[in-house]
Each structure stands twice: as structure tokens, then as C-alpha cells.
Amino acid sequence: MRRLNRRLVWWLLSVAWVAALVLLFLGTRRRLDTGGQSPSSAPKGSDIDWDDLWDQFEERKYLSARKWKGGEDPYRLYAFNQRESERIPSDRAIRDTRHHRCTTLHYRTDLPPTSIIITFHNEARSTLLRTIRSVLNRTPVHLVHEIILVDDFSDDPDDCRLLIKLPKVKCLRNRRREGLIRSRIRGAEMAEAEVLTFLDSHCEVNKDWLLPLLQRIKEDPSHVVSPVIDIINLDTFAYVAASSDLRGGFDWSLHFKWEQLSPKQKAKRTDPTEPIKTPIIAGGLFVIDKAWFNHLGKYDAAMDIWGGENFEISFRVWMCGGSLEIIPCSRVGHVFRKKHPYVFPEGNANTYIKNTKRTAEVWMDEYKQYYYAARPAAQGRPYGDEKMGYIEEKWDLIINRFCNWLKQEWNFSGLFQVVTRCNESLYQTGMIRQRQRCLETQKSEGQDFPVVILNPCITSKGPASAAQEWTYTYNQQVRYHQLCLSIQTLFPGSQAVLLPCKEGDGKQRWNKVGSHIEHMATRYCLDTEMVGDTNENMREVVINPCESTAMSQRWEMVMS
Numbered sequence: 001m002r003r004l005n006r007r008l009v010w011w012l013l014s015v016a017w018v019a020a021l022v023l024l025f026l027g028t029r030r031r032l033d034t035g036g037q038s039p040s041s042a043p044k045g046s047d048i049d050w051d052d053l054w055d056q057f058e059e060r061k062y063l064s065a066r067k068w069k070g071g072e073d074p075y076r077l078y079a080f081n082q083r084e085s086e087r088i089p090s091d092r093a094i095r096d097t098r099h100h101r102c103t104t105l106h107y108r109t110d111l112p113p114t115s116i117i118i119t120f121h122n123e124a125r126s127t128l129l130r131t132i133r134s135v136l137n138r139t140p141v142h143l144v145h146e147i148i149l150v151d152d153f154s155d156d157p158d159d160c161r162l163l164i165k166l167p168k169v170k171c172l173r174n175r176r177r178e179g180l181i182r183s184r185i186r187g188a189e190m191a192e193a194e195v196l197t198f199l200d201s202h203c204e205v206n207k208d209w210l211l212p213l214l215q216r217i218k219e220d221p222s223h224v225v226s227p228v229i230d231i232i233n234l235d236t237f238a239y240v241a242a243s244s245d246l247r248g249g250f251d252w253s254l255h256f257k258w259e260q261l262s263p264k265q266k267a268k269r270t271d272p273t274e275p276i277k278t279p280i281i282a283g284g285l286f287v288i289d290k291a292w293f294n295h296l297g298k299y300d301a302a303m304d305i306w307g308g309e310n311f312e313i314s315f316r317v318w319m320c321g322g323s324l325e326i327i328p329c330s331r332v333g334h335v336f337r338k339k340h341p342y343v344f345p346e347g348n349a350n351t352y353i354k355n356t357k358r359t360a361e362v363w364m365d366e367y368k369q370y371y372y373a374a375r376p377a378a379q380g381r382p383y384g385d386e387k388m389g390y391i392e393e394k395w396d397l398i399i400n401r402f403c404n405w406l407k408q409e410w411n412f413s414g415l416f417q418v419v420t421r422c423n424e425s426l427y428q429t430g431m432i433r434q435r436q437r438c439l440e441t442q443k444s445e446g447q448d449f450p451v452v453i454l455n456p457c458i459t460s461k462g463p464a465s466a467a468q469e470w471t472y473t474y475n476q477q478v479r480y481h482q483l484c485l486s487i488q489t490l491f492p493g494s495q496a497v498l499l500p501c502k503e504g505d506g507k508q509r510w511n512k513v514g515s516h517i518e519h520m521a522t523r524y525c526l527d528t529e530m531v532g533d534t535n536e537n538m539r540e541v542v543i544n545p546c547e548s549t550a551m552s553q554r555w556e557m558v559m560s
């Protein structure tokens with residue numbers, strides 16, 4: 001009996017062995033079949049396949065490593081030390097630069113996988129490979145749905161094509177030079193995952209970089225998040241920790257710069273792992289929910305090559321009720337260079353002017369004069385034929401989807417001013433009714449401004465109904481043209497009056513809470529009282545302590 005068992009075991013083992021050989025053979029064939037197509041992808045496989053794929057990937061050959069000659073300039077092609085980059089292994093270890101408290105955080109187990117989009121034009125093979133390899137080495141496998149390389153018409157078409165042998169990597173190649181912006185749009189359109197991660201092509205991601213970013217998006221998909229960007233030294237390729245007390249800022253010429261948090265803001269930050277809200281993102285590296293990216297209208301596709309797109313997308317995110325954050329527990333290194341190594345077909349300065357001018361024209365309204373003052377060369381410059389259609393489309397987008405910038409509890413100079421017009425276009429118009437009667441304005445002799453009364457509603461459109469037409473604005477004013485609903489005194493029973501609107505006057509702010517209209521400064525409710533004791537139709541409009549059962553405090557805003 002025991003002998004029979006042993007035989008059975010041997011037999012089973014032999015079958016398993018043959019089966020494994022057949023599978024291995026098929027697996028190899030499948031891998032070979034996938035090469036050379038565009039767009040195409042590496043085979044899907046388990047983690048175990050990954051090592052296998054790395055073994056097959058002939059790194060030295062891909063890098064076409066060669067001996068550097070004495071007089072050769074290693075900075076010539078890429079404006080960083082190419083020789084040093086080639087000397088450093090693609091999977092080198094780097095220091096974990098996070099605050100030690102980050103290592104104690106726990107992340108959700110249901111984080112969404114992401115499509116990582118890396119666009120490049122004539123990138124050094126060594127830095128591009130290190131970017132990809134650091135992602136594959138330092139990201140949980142199940143969170144990387146795919147890595148989409150968008151080769152923006154590099155001189156050598158093989159740069160991208162050879163890399164699809166790596167796990168999860170796909171390659172798209174543009175047929176002509178499109179620039180970063182249109183390349184990213186192309187990558188995003190092809191992405192299969194629900195979250196998009198944009199990475200630059202000369203980065204190295206650090207330990208657990210992706211988890212806190214995805215976590216933030218899982219919490220609220222309108223967050224657009226960016227890591228702290230560490231510095232990879234362009235001469236030595238040393239990985240250096242950047243300060244995590246920085247946020248993005250800009251001057252009126254629309255030049256991006258890093259800004260120190262103020263001492264007050266720093267003092268408020270008791271938890272170093274908390275996100276830092278930022279007016280502007282640097283633009284190279286960020287994570288965004290795909291549906292939200294599409295909802296915002298993606299990028300301005302008429303922008304060329306590089307630059308300005310980070311302002312444009314940042315303004316859009318804030319104005320449409322999202323937020324931009326730097327997540328200190330996420331660290332990604334980036335090779336910062338002193339100049340662009342590649343060619344701008346229309347010239348570097350011209351392209352930057354065109355792109356930022358589009359941003360100013362589309363988003364900055366009267367504040368664009370500051371832009372022109374800071375960048376006089378932009379005046380009279382062309383900025384693309386699609387301008388008008390683009391602007392109209394974007395304004396529709398904002399108005400339809402109701403940006404709620406002011407609902408954000410905070411603001412910052414500069415950007416706050418930029419959004420003024422956006423907010424002014426946000427209002428609702430209609431009647432404010434109490435059963436069959438409506439708030440009405442009535443001119444009266446000897447008064448500077450019309451008085452506010454309650455009169456039977458007029459539903460047919462015309463001059464009569466105009467006196468019952470109110471506008472409720474984003475900043476909680478109840479307006480009749482240039483006049484705002486206000487009160488005479490802060491005491492109960494005080495009459496509601498119309499006064500010229502004044503921005504920031506608390507007496508002119510009203511909040512709709514259920515069927516009540518609450519006066520913000522006093523917390524009393526809009527109420528009606530009979531005048532004298534006979535005429536039921538004549539009621540005056542006052543404020544009184546709120547009472548949930550009082551019919552005279554029930555209002556309906558019939559707004560469009």
C-alpha cells in the first residue's frame with residue numbers, strides 16, 4: 001500500500017514537471033509575440049515573472065553603454081552629467097527621505113490602481129530606465145495598472161520600443177512633435193485605470209511614494225496631489241532630500257517658484273505627515289482622478305511643448321472646487337536642470353509666452369494686466385487660433401459646474417484675485433416666496449432706496465415681476481441689482497432694507513438653512529410681521545429669533 005502511494009507521488013511529480021516545462025515554453029513564446037507592436041504591452045504576469053523579465057532585458061545593450069573619451073562633454077546632450085548617470089545602476093538604493101512619522105502610517109487596502117504616464121522627448125536612456133525601474137521596484141504590483149510611455153517624436157524611435165519588454169510598460173510614439181501637453185492628453189486618453197499618475201522622465205520614486213497619494217484621492221477624488229520633489233543632483237546624481245516646508249507659488253509673469261511656508265503656517269502644522277495645500281503645482285509629477293481630469297477639461301490642447309500648463313490646470317482645479325496638495329509622505333526625486341536640453345521649434349521664450357498668455361487671457365480676466373506689466377513682450381503676441389472657442393468652452397464649464405472657490409476656508413493673494421470674476425458669475429436668480437406671496441421691492445416717496453415688502457407673487461414675466469426678481473450670489477448676498485438685502489439694526493424685529501452692496505459686509509449675508517433664511521451676523525431668521533392689525537396682505541419683512549414652527553419664517557427660493 002505504502003509502495004503504491006510512493007509510486008503515485010512519483011507519477012504526479014513527473015506530470016507536474018512536464019506541465020511546468022510546457023507552460024514555460026508557451027510563456028516565452030507569448031512574450032516574443034508581443035514585441036514590436038505599437039501601442040503594445042508587456043505580457044501580464046505574476047510578480048515571479050518580473051525577475052524573469054528583468055533578466056531577459058539586456059540593460060547594457062539597451063543603454064548602448066560605451067567608453068567615454070577624455071575630452072567628451074557629458075553634458076552636451078541632456079544638460080546633466082550623462083556619464084555619471086550611466087555609471088549608476090538602474091536599481092540603485094536611495095535614502096528614505098520621509099519624516100520618520102510617515103513610516104508609522106497605515107494605508108487603506110482598497111486603494112485604486114493607477115496608470116502611470118511618462119512623456120519624454122530625447123530623454124537619456126539611463127534616466128528613463130531608472131525612472132521606470134524605481135517605479136516597478138518601489139510600488140506594490142497591484143497598484144500599477146500600466147506604465148504608458150509617450151515618446152514625443154524622439155530622434156531615436158527605439159528608445160520607447162525597446163522598453164515594452166519590461167513589465168507593465170506600454171509605448172506610444174507621436175508621429176510629430178506635439179509637446180508635453182498634448183502628449184499627456186494622449187497618454188491619459190489611452191489609460192485604462194481610474195487614476196492617472198503623471199511622472200517626468202528623469203525621476204526616481206522613493207519608498208511608498210504612491211500609497212499616500214492614492215489614499216488622498218480615494219478620500220476625495222477632487223484632490224489633486226503631488227509628492228515632495230527631492231533633488232537628484234545634475235552633476236553627481238546624488239539623491240538629496242528637499243524641504244517639506246515648501247509650496248508652489250508664482251509671480252505675475254507666471255513664473256513658477258517654490259515658496260517657504262510662513263512661520264505662522266509652519267506653527268500650525270503640528271503633524272508633519274499632513275498634506276500641504278498649494279496654490280500651484282510644479283506640474284511635472286502629480287496624481288489625479290481620471291474622471292476629475294476629464295471633468296476639468298484636461299489640459300489646454302493648444303499649448304505647445306512645455307510650460308504654463310501647470311498654472312492653467314492649477315487655476316482650473318481651484319476654481320472648480322477641487323484642491324491641490326503636496327503630500328509630505330510621498331517623495332520622488334527629480335533631476336533639476338538649469339536649461340532645457342531639447343529644441344523648442346518656435347523658440348523657448350516664444351513658446352513660454354504663448355502658453356502663459358493663453359493662461360492669462362483665459363483665466364485672469366482684468367488681472368491679466370499685471371501679467372502684461374510683468375511680461376511686456378507678451379503684448380501683441382499670437383497665442384493660438386483656437387482661443388475664442390476655447391475660452392467660451394471653459395467658461396461654460398465653470399459656470400455649469402458651479403465653482404465654489406469661496407467655500408474654501410482659505411485663500412492666498414494673487415490667486416484669490418484671479419478668481420474674482422469666476423465667482424461673480426456664480427449666482428442664482430429667481431423669486432423668494434412665502435406661500436402665495438413673494439419678496440418685492442417697492443419704490444416709495446422720500447426714500448433713497450426701494451423698500452422690501454411681501455406681495456402676491458407675479459408669475460407672468462414682465463415689468464411687474466421684475467420687482468420680485470432676486471439674485472442669490474456665491475457670497476450669500478441677496479441682491480436686487482446693485483442693492484443688497486440688509487437690516488437696520490442688529491435687534492430682533494429690525495426691518496429688512498435694501499442698501500448698496502458692500503463686499504465683506506456681514507450684515508448683507510444670508511444663509512439658506514432648510515426653509516429658513518438665516519441672517520449670518522445675528523443668526524436671526526428672515527420673518528414677516530403684520531402691519532397694524534387689519535390688512536392681512538400688508539406684511540413687513542423683519543428679522544426675528546428663529547423658530548422652526550413659525551410659518552412666517554418659511555421661505556422658498558425659486559431660483560434658476
Ligand SMILES: [Mn+2]
Pocket residue numbers: 200201202284334335
Ligand atoms: Mn523635468
